[in-house]
Amino acid sequence: MEQSKQLIGIKEYIAIVLLMVGTKVTDNTPTILFEYIKNAGWMAPIINGLIAIFPIYLLIKVFTIYKGKSLLEVSDHLFGKFFSFIILFIMLVVAFGAVIVDTAIYTDIIGTMYFTKTPTIIVYGILMLVCAYGATRGFEQIGSVAWTVFPYLQVSLFFALILTIGQGNTAFIFPILGDGAWEVVKESSLRLSLYADFLYLFLFYPYIKSEIVFKKGTWLALVFIIMNLSIVMVCYIFLFDYKTIMQLNYPYHELIRTISLGFIINMEAFFLPFWLIATFVRFSIYLYINAILFGHLFKIKHFEYLIPSLATLIVFLGMIPENPTFIIFDIKEKLLLMTSPLFFLLPLLMWLVAMFKGEFKNANKRNIR
């Protein structure tokens, strides 16, 4: 909506990115990494983070030419209307697929770990209702909510980790290289799309206060995320050892019900609300991303109004698989593999096209549209 054009600052931006990507460590993403990389799974975020520098750097390079334009406009400009439509459509399909799969997984977490008797549709419905409400409020609102809740989430996470280290055993991290150095690098880089969210961040380019803020924010967020993800995954190993962790569906939720603080044995009741808030913010952003893409592709100007219908669609699509723990896990694994080349190649392609079109040379003179 036009009226909401206050731009967001670096704090809010970093908080948004951290909630988008960092929250992944609390669902089954670590399980997928541990399954293939065993006890060296914690290295995957670091290795992928180093590889991700390359596409992100290229993207930033391209975007600095077009001041204040989002991924949509830049893509339209670089590839022409037709190819841009195809590319953005693929991005929409991926984003929509990801949000269906992830919301189904989060619903499954809530359903199997906490509310076993509540019907799935109710859990799913309420989850999407809250997220849709959050998303319709607009990007700036999500940003300020993200920043407001972020410190609490981070503190609660580190509180959990401190308790974990107290009860865990650091020796579980050995043999340090897992299946061997080459295997680790190979298997992790196949799952580069752990950071694919960064590609979608460029949709928000016009909402960010300035170019400097965006650049600095993106790099800082990447560093924080790498640290967050790998530290948390190391802690999982400390508590469970690799053989066990490969079998756990949701390590974070097993962790918070294993740890105890003195006489307080049911700690999960304390951590659940924080995790829920992070979940709400995360899916609000995802919904918003989907709405932006959808609105642009099908020329709907007030794309915020799409969000409730998208959310409803997600609930019904997400409810289809009978057995989320197996089917959705499988889809998520495949999605993680398939998106990796997209995340790596699209920035490269954009940069190459910009290069051949001579955009870098004329950067100062040109002004698209």
Next chain:
Amino acid sequence: MLIKEILGKFILVLFLLLFLSGCWDQKEVEELAFVIAIGIDKVEDKENKVRITYLISNPEAGSSAQSGGSQEPPREIISFVADDFISSRNMANSVIAKQITYDLLRMLIVSEDFARDENFIRWIYDATKSMEIERDIKLLVTKEESATFFQNNKPLLETRPHEYFEKILATGNEMGTIPESQLYQFFRITEADADLFLGIYGTTLKDENIQTSDDPQQITAGEFDFQGESNLTQFLGSAVFKEAMMIDSLTIEETRMAILLNPSLKPGFFLGTIPDPFDEKYRIAFRMENASPLKFDLKLTGGTPSIHVTVPLLLEVLSNHSMTGYQKDEEKRNKLEQSIEDNLNKEFNDFVKKTQEEYKSEPFGWSLLARKKFSTISDWENFDWMETYSDMKIDVDVQVKLGKFGRQSDLPRIEEIRD
């Protein structure tokens, strides 16, 4: 405008209350029966069934919340045959009025008979399926059927069962008479397939034909002979699990050594006795603790793998029945130190040898140290710790430092008094 806003928020908050109650999963504490321990036994002739016993605690009994005069018992026990301990909940509710919940479950108790069964693993893994069961609950093994165990267990002072078990297990851990025995450790060790797991061993039956052995520390559950007016239950020693099957039990002393030799456990202050070098008739009581962390020297590649363990212990001598004067005589102190060291060395090495020969694996968690020597999982798995362990050259070296000699360090000479 302002009123509208406030009213709007108020309505929203009221609306939220509907959801905050937890939807379908809302439960009133009053309506629940809290199972604090589940017993699992084998059923004769039926391999696919188990006998489940529930120990249900009455949270009101004995607390100040109990309204005056009500004489409700502190516990309820029900035992029946079922397919597993998940579906058994509904069956129990045909007798128990309140809804059965595992929210406060703290223990799984299995009979020795069942723990030694090769099918034990199939049932114990049910605990990872149920969403209410926490991973840090304790695993206990009882000599008799667990149903009998629950019925015989009548604590006199701590009548509320959850309180009783919490206290007795915590005290036992601290004294080193029983191991920690957490369920997730059991799963971890079973899955890693390298070490032995030690579970808590207990019973309510006294072994009828015990001979008072030379060393009162060399006893296990059921062998502690006591008289008086107390509960029959005793938790002593540990049940040894190899590949999720119980294979043997350890005495108090062996349990203590297993704790002392485990680098990842923090042992407390253990009391023990040892023969007096100055008069073989008597034994010296001592209190020992780890003076500094254990030192390990592992050589796993090239030739026979060998492990050299240095155990620095700080000992306080607490009794002196031979009434030897250590006060002014350094030589006597050295002799005492040497003799204790020799004794402990022999005990530790004998125990390690026993694990090598009888169990062919160790309960000390040493495989975790060995893992550091390998850089990849396949190297480690090819090394096959459990297979290699029995042929290793293991050498435990106890280094004793004598601390205090009790509160009053000197005693009168017996010769002077009886002259």
